[in-house]
Amino acid sequence: MKRGALLSAVALALLAPAAAAPFERSEERAPCAASDPLRRPWFGDLHVHTRYSLDASTQGTRTRPSEAYAFARGEPLGLQPFSARGEPGRTVRLARPLDFAAVTDHAELFGEVNLCNTPGATGFDSIVCLVYRGWPRLAFFFMNARGAPRFSFCGEGGRDCLTAAGGPWREMQEAAEAAYDRSAACRFTTFVGYEWTKSVQTANNLHRNVIFRNAAVPALPASAVDALTPEDLWDALDRDCRDGARGCEAVVIPHNSNLSGGFMFAPEQLRSGAPFDAAYAERRADYERLVEVMQHKGDSECRLGAGTSDELCTSELLPYDSFMGRFNPLARHVPAALNFTRTALAAGLVHQAKLGANPFRFGLIGSTDTHLGAAGLVEERGHPGHGGAGIPIGDTLPDALLDPIEYNPGGLAGVWAEENSRDAIFEALKRRETFATSGPRIVFRLFAGWHLDARMCGADFARRGDAEGVAMGGELGAPPVRGDAPVVAAWALQDPGTAESPGVPLQRLQIIKLWVENGEPREAVVDAAGEKNGATVDPQTCEPSGAGAAQLCAVWRDPDFDASAPALYYARVVQNPTCRWSAYACNAAGVRCEDSSTIRAGFEGCCDANYPKTIQERAWTSPVWYTPK
């Protein structure tokens, strides 16, 4: 039996159906023919930009929302540079379709971009639109930095731009509806969404994606022009979604905390500057149930030396902690601990102990943040760049690295849901039964309980996990017997890959425990399965060597459990080393760092010692929390 087929068979065996796990239906659709009460892993991308995002359009991206969804379903997508006749210079296609996706264009300038691109429209001939069309790269900066009030061509109170914003917003909804498979086949799910794009100070990132449960959505997205803080965003969602649109429900997903200068997880409320209180913490945790830990602008889990000595916190790190730091060396600061999700998760436990509520109760997902509309395009080999605020592509494809050296192709969101429908997946997002990957389709699952059996790795992993424990994203509850300690069961299955791009074996599975001791956060990283196996990859040829595991499973009992201390547990698994996207591109360009004559302009990054030629792709589960009563 081939390796991929074997892996699939193992996965199916571990996923055999059992007791029903109901979820609320909020929409009319055919029941899915294949529904599994023990839930199945679905892969998707909840962070996709198309032509309606200013930064994408000013890079020449023409992808419409419908085309982004078609791409996610496996159809080809043409990319810039486009010829005068509109023919794309490149075409990309997913080797494996996604299960779900959401187009999440920046909400801020829908109307402005629409008016500037519509001949005859109000403002089309304004100086702002002339610069936008003629010098889009310049316009990218001053239009993005503008904020409130809106440009004068938007009319009184921004009326014309708000009206014009309705066009793209409707198109996004219509595209999501058209691509959503409401038949019993349940092949593909879409979500209506947008990105709220607020930055503070030196362009410190507070960005959040808003994902709606179903077709009931607000009349317009809440943009950072009008909703200036996260609290304002939640207010707008209360007003326009929960109270204003029947059946409307949303989750808010912060991303790129690595670019936030610590503001994303700062211990003060952003609107008032007041310290957190219980009401704030509960409200935040209610909306912000997930965090995007991995995407093309880096890994936001942790950074070696920034509050951790974890040796694996060295992957896909940005050298700056704000957007301005990318462009201006004077604003370049090494990201501190507060930029990272692990720090926030630990801080959440401290808040829990103090306030009785945890504002940072995040499940984990990955996504791409593609600005090409290329949802789920995460292959390292042949990475076409991400578009957006990257390197401009003009009439011809530049002979250069197609992305800044510090970027990467991005990750994927994994969700454990009964079926591939909006309600099932949205409920999984809400209960945080999610996992993140840095790109490969590693299947990853975690349960925690008080008496999980080590034998569950052999059979009935999901059935026993559900019956005897809680799934990731959940709360462990009180120990049934004094002296009991949490038992964490984690299971990872390697990405089977495709014929052209076979999957890579797994190397190590780790349990990460965070807890509070004397009011201070603590962490422990434990190798629970697998080992440093000596596997390597030749960065010149990208040929791997060494063995690894097709699957790793561990049942680990916490030996140092203190029932009086808040704690959480999540798992991380890493693959054997593989070539980074830049290594493939540099090798294809004939760059040899020992020979400076081969390092052409545009390929200098190939030989930047700060960026490795190899990576260890990885996946993370969401945590399970323990809260002492």
Place this chain on the structure above:
Amino acid sequence: MPVPFYLGEIEWAPVLRLGFLTSLLSLVLAAEGGRTLIWIAGLGIIQTALYTGLFLLAAGLAARGVERIAEPPLRVAAVGTAVFLLVVSSFLPIYQTPLSSTRLRSDVWHLFE
């Protein structure tokens, strides 16, 4: 000759391009106002003035040097060499223009893209 300037991104380009982009921003500023535009356009205006002054100073010093060359043929040769070097350099893709929408590297003939 290219100079480094900052309008949101570091760019190596001739002062002429800096002045051109600053003019565009100043037009937007005049139409729209706003603190951010004042800040960005102000950066451009200050830097344009600074580099223009520096080049005027350098040109003045160069003119004095040329005046000191007594022999007319040598003087013509010195001026011709300087002009030749400037023209040749204008054809070379020697500076990056990240603010350009069309090229990663550009030359003087693509100043206004």
